[in-house]
Amino acid sequence: MLKIMNVEKSYSRSKMFRLSMNPIVKDVSFECPVGKSIAIIGESGSGKSTLSKMVLGIEKPDKGSVTLNDQPMYKKKVRNHQISAVFQDYTSSLHPFQSVKELLLEVMCQCDNKSKTVMEARAIELLEEVGLSEVYMNKYPNMLSGGEAQRVAIARAICMNPKYILFDEAISSLDMSIQIQILDLLVNLRSKRQLSYIFITHDIQAATYLCEQLIIFKTGKIEEQIATKDLHLSVNAYTKALIEKQLSF
Structure with missing residues (x-):
């Protein structure tokens, strides 16, 4: 079980003055059991990428914990071969x-x-x-x-x-028809290999196609956690605004 518990992360606004810290991720908690897929949905600058680095063990949280089977993810021996990632910029990866x-x-x-x-x-x-x-x-x-x-x-x-794969905006730079092909591929791979996905995106439609659970992320905090099947029942103003924004395109 992958667990993110009360995670916080800040960065210095200036290399010279470390007392001035800018909070990026603020008291975030969620779980992702093996075999399940979770989407973290938020607009650019919401802190999704910072959160992904902590999930991958690339960075340690300032507060809280990221664990796999109750062991800290920042330790290489814990995450080794258990989690992998696919990023947006394939030209650099x-x-x-x-x-x-x-x-x-x-x-x-x-x-x-x-x-x-x-x-x-x-x-x-x-x-x-x-x-x-x-x-x-x-x-x-x-x-x-x-x-x-x-x-x-x-x-x-x-x-x-691996048991888990994290996708950080992995389809957002692709044409729509290719996005659909990649999403279908991910659905098939997940079924075949019993994979768990953490799908970080700004695209609610792609998230609902792939994941059972949605985490709506705003300015470093979880605005709402909701099952995909219940998304139409959401009364959260920010969630509804994101849906309406995408439907308007």
Whole structure:
């Protein structure tokens, strides 16, 4: 069980004057059981990315705790191979001078002592699992479309068989038709692998398609937690405003 309990995080407004702190995440708590998917929905600047760094163990909270099976997530041995991530900017998350094969094998080598031949065969299986063929093994990121690059990023994220995957605005830079394809892929992977997703987004429609539970995030705080099936019953003014804003596009 992944638990976020009373988490707070602030950053200094100035490197010279650390007494002036800017609170980014404020007393946030939620849980994500294995096999469930949660969306964290908020507009730009709401603190979603800061929260994601703490969930991934990249940063420690100033207060509160982020734990996996009651162990602190900031410890590498706790999070190792248990959680992975797919980010919005695939151009920076995929090394431009590594082929797809090299990108996948680099991660596999961290958790697998099998021969290179066996790992290459496994890499091909992973590509096929995300809807790509063997011909992509020798391609480089600059040879891929946005959707293809995100499929490679997803293949890399699942190659360690994690329990959790965090998606940080992972489909927002893609065309609408590609977004739908990636969402369908994520639904299928989740069912097949019994994965849990933490889906960080500003897109309520994508969140409701993928997740059972929604967390509405505003200025570093949880405005509302609600089951996807009950979203139409929400009386929260901010939640309703987000829905109306998206429906108006």
